[in-house]
Amino acid sequence: MPVPGDRSVHGRLTVVGNPDNRRVRLFTEAATGAGLPRPAVLPWRDLLTGATPPPAGTLVRVDSPGEDAEVDRLLRGAAEPARHGEIVGTAAAHAGLRRALDRLASGGATLLNQPADIVTMCDKRRCHAVLDAAGVPVPAALGEVTGYADLRAAMRRAGWSRVFVKPAHGSSASGVLAFAADRSRVVATTPVERAEGRLFNSLRVRRYTDEAEVAEIVDRLAPDALHVERWLPKAGLGDRVVDLRVVVVAGRPTHAVVRAGRGPITNLHLGNARATWRRCARRPVRPTGRRRWRPARGWRRVSRTRCTSPST
Incomplete structure (x- = not known):
């Protein structure tokens, strides 16, 4: 990130993003608030339809291409946009993202987000392998799973x-199933909705107990690749289960978000609660007692909210 007072970089900061997206707006506000000129915006639509990538001497921040139906269509190389919330073509979208990032890098600009890192973060299998190789504890994972019968085996x-069971390329719990099975019974807890022969990422978590329905969902997701991890119990807090989302900046954890839900899927856009702490010293957040969760010394609570609508 350029620093205020460095006139050599002023006017050469560009954001690749969707112009109307809140992420682009918030970054623009942060940059101008820091005394920098307003960043230029290179829309994803333009980059994907032949716009010249920024040249050498430009600092480029790559923002999310999500939440834009036309950008999604272009990434997938599809003839028609997907319907709202439809889970379709995730592998094709990831391949399109990889090609777009390669093209962006070819212009010679200095990228603040490295394409290889973005590609890895958007592939759960690669991300799992990188974390494991770095010594970060991760749940054990199955190898390639080609469908429901293969999953059970x-x-x-x-x-x-x-x-x-997770689509290899996805976010916001899209396509994720918390799946339990024994010899005579299966239960899949998921926000996946089946409608008109399609799959959708909905805001309502469902429980499927009909094995044929579960098999259909898994078989429809499998061609775009699946990542399957062992389901480990989450920590309990009162009548909820919780997990942590930790933000790390320059190798140092700075914020911890506690996500609490009444089921195994705790993503915030599904109406679950959260509490956020900001780090002030080198001490971790920790649980205290059975029904209370508070930061250790050096952490300060900055928010507690309940999300009741999608982060769109």
């Missing part, structure tokens, strides 16, 4: 009765 070989 892999679970039996591993001796697992509960797993999280």
Whole structure:
């Protein structure tokens, strides 16, 4: 990030993003608030339809291409946009993103987000492998799973009765199933909605107990690649389960978001609660007692909210 007073970079900061998106707006406000000129915006639509990438001497921030139906269509190389919330073509969208980032880098600009890192973060299999290789504890994962029958067979070989089934390329719990099975019963907890022969990412978590319905969902998701992890119990807090989302800046954790839900999927856009702490010293957030959660010394609580609408 350029620093105020460095006139050599003023006027050469560009954001690749969707111009109307809140992320672009908030970054623009942060840059101008820091005394920098207003960043230029290169729309994803333009980059994907032949716009010249920024040249050498430009600092480029790559923002999310999400939440724009036309950008999604272009990334997938599809003839028609997907319907709102439809889960479709995730592997094609990831391949399109990779090509777009390669083209962006070819212009010679200095990218503040490295394409290889973005590609890895948008592929759960790669991200899992990178974290594991770095010594970060991660749940054990199954290998390639090609469909529902293959999933059940892999679970039996591993001796697992509960797993999280996740599309390899996705976010916001889109397509995720918390799946439990024994010999006579299956339960899939998921925000996936089946409608008109399509799959949608909805805001209502459902429980599917009909094995044929679960098999159909998994089989429809599998061609775009799946990442399957062992389902480990989450910490309990009162009548909820919780997990942590930790923001790390320059190798140092700075914010911890506690996400609390009444089911195994705690994503905030599904109406779950959160509390956020900001780090002030080198001490971690920790649980205290069975029904209270508060920061250790050096952390300050900055928010507690309940999300009741999608982060769109």
